[in-house]
Amino acid sequence: MTQAAQIQEEANQLAHGNKPGNWKEYFSFSTDHKVIGIQYLVTTFFFYLIGGVLATLVRTELATPESDFVSREVYNSLFTVHATVMIFLWIVPGATGGFGNYLIPLMIGARDMAFPRLNALAFWIIPPTGLMLMSSFLVGAPGAGWTNYPPLSLVSPKAGEMIWILSILLLGTSSILAAVNFIVTIFKMRVPGMGLNQMPLFCWSMLATSFLALIATPVLAGAMILLSFDVLIGTAFFNPTGGGDPIIYQHLFWFYSHPAVYIMILPIFGMISEIVSVHSRKPIFGYKAIAYSSIAICGLGLIVWAHHMFTSGTPPWLRMFFMITTMVISVPTGIKIFSWLATLWGGKLDMSSALLFAMGFICLFVIGGISGVMTASVPFDIHVHDTYFVVAHLHYVLFGGSVFGLYGGFYHWFPKITGRMMSEAWGKAHFWLTFIGFNLAFMPMHKLGMEGMNRRVAEYDPKFATLNLICTIGAYLLAVSTIPFIVNATWSWLRGKPAGDNPWRALTLEWMTTSPPPVENFEADPVLATGPYDYGMGSRATEVDVPFSEADDPTLSAGPSSTLRAKPDPVVAANPSDRGDESYNRE
Amino acid sequence: MTTLDPAKLERNHHQDDHHVASGHEDHPDYRLLGIIVFLVAEGMIFLGLFTAYFAFRTVAPTWPPEGTPKLELLLPGINTVILIGSSFVIHNADTAIKKNDVRGLRLWFGVTAAMGAVFLAGQLYEYFHLEFGLTKNIFASTFYVLTGFHGLHVCFGLILIMAVLWRSLKPNHYNSKDHFGVEAAEIYWHFVDVIWVILFLLLYII
Secondary structure: OOHHHHHHHHHOOOOOOOOOOOHHHHHOOOOOHHHHHHHHHHHHHHHHHHHHHHHHHHHHHOOOOOOOOOOHHHHHHHHHHHHHHHHHHHHHHHHHHHHHHHHHHHHOOOOOOOOHHHHHHHHHOHHHHHHHHHHHHHHOOOOOOOOOOOOHHHHOOHHHHHHHHHHHHHHHHHHHHHHHHHHHHHHHOOOOOOOHHHOOHHHHHHHHHHHHHHHHHHHHHHHHHHHHHHHHOOOOOOOHHHOOOHHHHHHHHHHHHHHHHHHHHHHHHHHHHHHHHHHOOOOOOOHHHHHHHHHHHHHHHOOOHHHHHOOOOOOHHHHHHHHHHHHHHHHHHHHHHHHHHHHHOOOOOOOOHHHHHHHHHHHHHHHHHHHHHHHHOHHHHHHHOOEHHHHHHHHHHHHHHHHHHHHHHHHHHHHHHHOEOOOHHHHHHHHHHHHHHHHHHHHHHHHHHHOOOEOOOOOOOHHHHHHHHHHHHHHHHHHHHHHHHHHHHHHHHHHOOEOOOOOOOOOOHHHOOOOOOOOOOOOOOOOOOOOOOOOOOHHHHHHHHOOHHHOOOHHHHOHHHOHHHOOOOHHHHHOHHHHHHHHOOOO | OOOOOHHHHHHHHOOHHHHOOOOOOOOOOOHHHHHHHHHHHHHHHHHHHHHHHHHHHHHOOOOOOOOOOOOOOHHHHHHHHHHHHHHHHHHHHHHHHHOOOHHHHHHHHHHHHHHHHHHHHHHHHHHHHOOOOOOOOHHHHHHHHHHHHHHHHHHHHHHHHHHHHHHOOOOOOOOOOOOHHHHHHHHHHHHHHHHHHHHHHHHHHO
């Protein structure tokens, strides 16, 4: 049993009674951040399944070189809507809205978000918008790719185009409102005594994410406004024949959409930091390095966008600038990767499904990161631009990265959210099916791209047929892999083994209340008796804190987790001057 | 024992002040901070559109493109003065309510609303008397979209001001302690004003 977890649990009073309301609440305009978080998670997972069906259709078409499954126009719509759904209706709202909403107030010891009604509003924009986007298949779905570049988007069917633009504007609004809420909540509502450097790392990453969403999303809205004028009224903002310039659209678009990549991965980084530390029973390696690298990624992420446009006539000096900034951004990312590896190193790994997905995340994200550094270099990018190499890269960071992280988060926080454990056997089956299916589906795409197979075309040179068939088999395996997860989650939610309040013996505050937490989260304001990652910190604290002159005193020499004082009187523990040495031994 | 930070201890001792809160939204009022954070996002939309305007201008061989009639400066100049003036006027309302003077609040918000309405009327008058339409050329398009988008914000600011005026009819709805609505409307109005100044310089002067 971990001493630190015991200290933290005994310093906090568990809330009791006050169980969350019945199922109808989940279909209402609830202002409880936990209900909203679950609403986000379930809704976005539903859209993930829809996006998955679209992806499976795309891969079915690509199983053979000929365009024989759907028409080319339908194929265009399939991959366009697939990408839009996965990005704007699954990963962004799932990671920030879902896990962010559920966890941030709990982690910082707050009763709710700063603006609960705004929070509910931000969520309720999403389901109708998602349905509207789906309905575009009835009127001719958008088919210009998720980037929707003009002039292609200007010659596409107008109804589908406008539905796409409106969806993006609405989902962007939702994302901005959520970001405002997170920023104010994290800055203002932390439990007294929790400085920024005592926050769990997920809070840091959500802070960075929210700043990116706040700053970048409006620029996309600007681009969408101009584009809708071009589509509807016939202005020529992005139409060279009228004096406009399609490149300006690309700049505005990527000014959002590259930071969007970090909006999709930073929350996952935060979740991985939590999972890795808890499940290897070790303090996180380099807390400040991980925390501040999130902020560095947030800053740098705003000045790398034109690496998507190396072949769009970007002048060489500008390419040089964006090549360098893009490569620089791999430094803070690498800092995180190495910190996680150092945390895992020599840890007592419990090999639960959550940790498996976290380690799967690290493997796959490193591959995606390396192919990212490759495509950052201009000459290589010119070779593989718009080929399957880019498709492989982006799926390694977005699926191998974000989705694996989201799955890890589901397994890790499911006991807290539902009060029940998930089945480990099913979880492991889910992990291996996903891991194998994923690599089967996307690894061959690197080779396809290097050999020059273009993306976004329904038919291809027969010489690519074998590799494409492997990809399609992998995609089917990936589709099948969601079944054990859905079965596991549904069954565990209804019948799973009761989890108790802190099944992982974790230290962060969301575990210091009942599972599921009551409406106001905590009975009394929670207290920080330990740092967020002080697993097994006894020996380390001894080295740090004990004055040499007092090394003989057994209470002191064993450090804060000494058995001699493992049961601090709660009254004493609640008094900062008596528990101060445990609260702040991180410094 | 050796690592206690007095400042943090101090903060911990104060935690009891917060304990009394029990309701869902019972915490200090962060709405004003929320508005300011939200205005950062609003500012970024305008920054995006301004940048696009600059880019169109850089790409074009001549600016404004040939055949664009010259813009009249007198009316928009007066409009600018009115809008900048209204920012000072609305601040009087804030000063008034801080002294519990609801009549003063109503008076100055009323004057601001009138000035905003005059600005919008002037804008519409200009639209109807310009010799180019929305799709004439890239300059015309950016002109209408930028001023129109700003005009929408002025409209929204007016709605906020009217809402505050409506609510101020309830006795003691706003007082020297509690007047978030007044401050929010004022900050928003200042924001709209600053954006106009940039817009005016971009479109008419440079």
